[in-house]
Amino acid sequence: MNDLFADQQPLLELLPYDGSAVYYGQVLPSVEADDYFHRLWQEIDWQHDEAIVYGKHIITKRKVAWYADQPFHYTYSKTTKTAQLWTPLLLELRHVVEALTQVRFNSCLLNLYHDGSEGMAWHSDAEKELLQDGTIASLSFGVERKFSFKHKVSQETRSIQLEHGSLLVMQGTTQSHWLHSLPTTKKAHNARINLTFRQIRTTSFE
Ligand SMILES: O=C(O)CCC(=O)C(=O)O
Numbered sequence: 540m541n542d543l544f545a546d547q548q549p550l551l552e553l554l555p556y557d558g559s560a561v562y563y564g565q566v567l568p569s570v571e572a573d574d575y576f577h578r579l580w581q582e583i584d585w586q587h588d589e590a591i592v593y594g595k596h597i598i599t600k601r602k603v604a605w606y607a608d609q610p611f612h613y614t615y616s617k618t619t620k621t622a623q624l625w626t627p628l629l630l631e632l633r634h635v636v637e638a639l640t641q642v643r644f645n646s647c648l649l650n651l652y653h654d655g656s657e658g659m660a661w662h663s664d665a666e667k668e669l670l671q672d673g674t675i676a677s678l679s680f681g682v683e684r685k686f687s688f689k690h691k692v693s694q695e696t697r698s699i700q701l702e703h704g705s706l707l708v709m710q711g712t713t714q715s716h717w718l719h720s721l722p723t724t725k726k727a728h729n730a731r732i733n734l735t736f737r738q739i740r741t742t743s744f745e
C-alpha cells in the first residue's frame with residue numbers, strides 16, 4: 540500500500556441508523572489535492588447541467604460531467620446523459636478511491652460549483668441505473684463546503700464539512716432512508732469540484 544495513506548485519520552460514521560456514511564477525512568495531501576483540482580478544472584469536459592424542475596427546462600450554473608467504463612445512459616432530473624470514457628486522470632483517482640474502499644466503481648459523476656451560490660438540493664441517488672444499495676464514494680477538492688443528511692421519516696439531520704482532498708463513502712441502505720444536500724452558503728467564495736464514483740448496474744456488477 541502506498542505511503543500516501545499511512546497517516547490516515549480514523550474513519551467517522553455519520554449516520555446513527557438506516558445506512559452508512561463514512562467520512563475518511565483528507566485522504567490526499569493538500570499539495571497533491573491542489574494539483575488534482577487544477578487538472579480536473581482544465582481537463583474535464585464540463586457542461587452546464589440541464590434538468591426539468593416543476594415542468595420547466597432549466598440550465599444550472601453548476602457544471603457537471605459523467606464518465607464511465609462504457610457509454611452508459613443515466614437519467615436523472617428527467618434528462619438523460621451518455622457517459623464519456625475514463626481519462627487517465629480519472630482512472631488515477633478511481634484507483635485511489637478503490638484502494639481505500641476496496642469497492643469497484645464503473646462510473647463517476649463530477650460536479651463543479653463555482654462558489655457558495657451554487658449547491659445541490661435535497662435528493663437521494665437511487666436511480667434505476669444504479670446498483671441497488673450500491674456504494675457511492677465522494678471525493679472533494681477545493682473550497683470546504685457543508686454536506687448534510689436528512690432522514691426521510693424522522694427528519695433527523697447530520698452534517699459534515701467536506702475538506703479539500705477528502706473522501707466520504709455512502710453505503711448500504713443510505714439512499715433509501717436518507718436525503719443529502721450541499722447547501723448554498725455566503726461563506727464560500729471559491730470553487731469546489733466533487734467526484735462521486737458510482738456503480739451502474741451491468742452484468743459484471745450484479
Ligand atoms: O457535491 C457533493 O458533495 C454532492 C454531490 C451529489 O450529491 C451528487 O452528485 O449526487
Ligand SMILES: [Fe+2]
Binds near residue numbers: 662663664719
Ligand atoms: Fe447525491
